[in-house]
Amino acid sequence: MVSVLRPGNPVYCVKPAALRAAAARFLEGFPGHTLYAVKCNPHPFVLQTLHEAGIVHFDGASIPEIAAVRGLGNGTSVYYMHPVKTRDAILTAYTVYGVRHFVVDHPYELEKVFYETNGAKDLVILVRFATPGGVARYELSQKFGAQPSVAAELLQQVERSGCSRGLAFHVGSQCLSPDAYRQGIGLAADIAGRAGVQIDYLDVGGGFPATYVNDVPPPMEDFFAAIRRGIDETGLSKDCTLMCEPGRALVASGLSLVVQVQLRKESSIYINDGIYHSLSETVTGGLSHPVRTIRVDGALAADKRNFRVFGPTCDSLDVLPQPYFLPEDIDEGDWMEIDQVGAYSNALVTRFNGFAPDTFVIVE
Numbered sequence: 001m002v003s004v005l006r007p008g009n010p011v012y013c014v015k016p017a018a019l020r021a022a023a024a025r026f027l028e029g030f031p032g033h034t035l036y037a038v039k040c041n042p043h044p045f046v047l048q049t050l051h052e053a054g055i056v057h058f059d060g061a062s063i064p065e066i067a068a069v070r071g072l073g074n075g076t077s078v079y080y081m082h083p084v085k086t087r088d089a090i091l092t093a094y095t096v097y098g099v100r101h102f103v104v105d106h107p108y109e110l111e112k113v114f115y116e117t118n119g120a121k122d123l124v125i126l127v128r129f130a131t132p133g134g135v136a137r138y139e140l141s142q143k144f145g146a147q148p149s150v151a152a153e154l155l156q157q158v159e160r161s162g163c164s165r166g167l168a169f170h171v172g173s174q175c176l177s178p179d180a181y182r183q184g185i186g187l188a189a190d191i192a193g194r195a196g197v198q199i200d201y202l203d204v205g206g207g208f209p210a211t212y213v214n215d216v217p218p219p220m221e222d223f224f225a226a227i228r229r230g231i232d233e234t235g236l237s238k239d240c241t242l243m244c245e246p247g248r249a250l251v252a253s254g255l256s257l258v259v260q261v262q263l264r265k266e267s268s269i270y271i272n273d274g275i276y277h278s279l280s281e282t283v284t285g286g287l288s289h290p291v292r293t294i295r296v297d298g299a300l301a302a303d304k305r306n307f308r309v310f311g312p313t314c315d316s317l318d319v320l321p322q323p324y325f326l327p328e329d330i331d332e333g334d335w336m337e338i339d340q341v342g343a344y345s346n347a348l349v350t351r352f353n354g355f356a357p358d359t360f361v362i363v364e
């Protein structure tokens with residue numbers, strides 16, 4: 001790709017085989033429905049490839065995401081998994097897009113869902129509860145999730161309404177601990193027990209990790225085993241449908257990013273992508289991606305040293321927080337392939353300073 005295009009702008013290399021392999025791992029290993037969390041990478045080709053690989057359930061958080069899933073055609077189901085929704089979006093999701101699964105984590109949100117759907121009885125309401133933090137790169141329980149007593153009351157209220165009911169949690173993104181899922185399932189069983197309500201759905205959320213230079217997680221099979229163990233320990237009913245909502249673990253390895261060095265000054269290089277574009281997770285998650293360098297006309301030096309890497313904007317904050325260990329003669333015009341960037345990269349690109357990477361190539 002590099003020798004043909006010699007790209008001066010960043011290029012995302014989409015790898016359908018990696019997306020298919022990640023989908024297969026979940027479809028074969030997870031003992032329930034696998035929902036893809038669209039926000040992680042909403043690119044139409046990514047959605048289509050996962051769908052063709054057998055992913056038929058999707059976690060949407062807004063009307064545009066829900067519409068994108070519906071655009072994949074029949075045979076998909078989309079779940080509205082945002083705990084805070086606009087009233088218009090609840091109504092549109094229900095009446096236009098046929099969404100029946102809604103997440104809530106507060107009594108006022110439950111009222112909104114009941115009101116906007118006109119007291120519909122064909123809903124599945126999932127109550128999201130908070131889990132203990134400390135096991136993931138990104139915590140989510142500060143922002144979302146009812147405390148156990150509130151979650152129990154919400155479940156009782158849903159049962160009284162005649163709708164189907166479930167519990168949901170999210171251990172945080174890039175979670176390195178399989179046991180966090182087992183504990184979440186235990187907490188769900190406690191909440192259902194406290195409420196005296198039998199749940200129809202249990203959603204163990206996303207958070208499944210990808211591999212980075214500084215994060216080498218246990219194999220995905222360990223996470224599936226911990227989830228199975230959690231279910232066995234709690235004796236949840238056989239009629240309870242288990243679900244998960246991976247984003248990162250389905251797409252991280254599905255894209256790499258090819259960037260070009262625009263200038264070198266001593267031990268600093270300036271590249272054409274940065275923290276306001278595809279690489280914000282180097283800051284927000286402290287993630288460090290594997291990198292290889294490419295020189296089309298000739299070879300790069302075998303000896304390496306650390307370089308400071310600056311992004312393309314005029315903003316002084318636009319610098320990658322970790323140094324990169326690169327060939328000592330890297331220079332203007334050389335390329336770097338930054339790998340494992342399928343999650344939260346193109347999804348988070350801004351147009352800041354006139355830079356907005358949007359070139360995608362498919363690499364078979």
Ligand SMILES: *Cc1c(COP(=O)(O)O)cnc(C)c1O
Binds near residue numbers: 039081206248
């Ligand atoms: C973001 C999100 C996910 C996906 O999280 P990952 O860490 O990428 O797996 C799943 N569910 C919900 C509700 C989310 O907000």
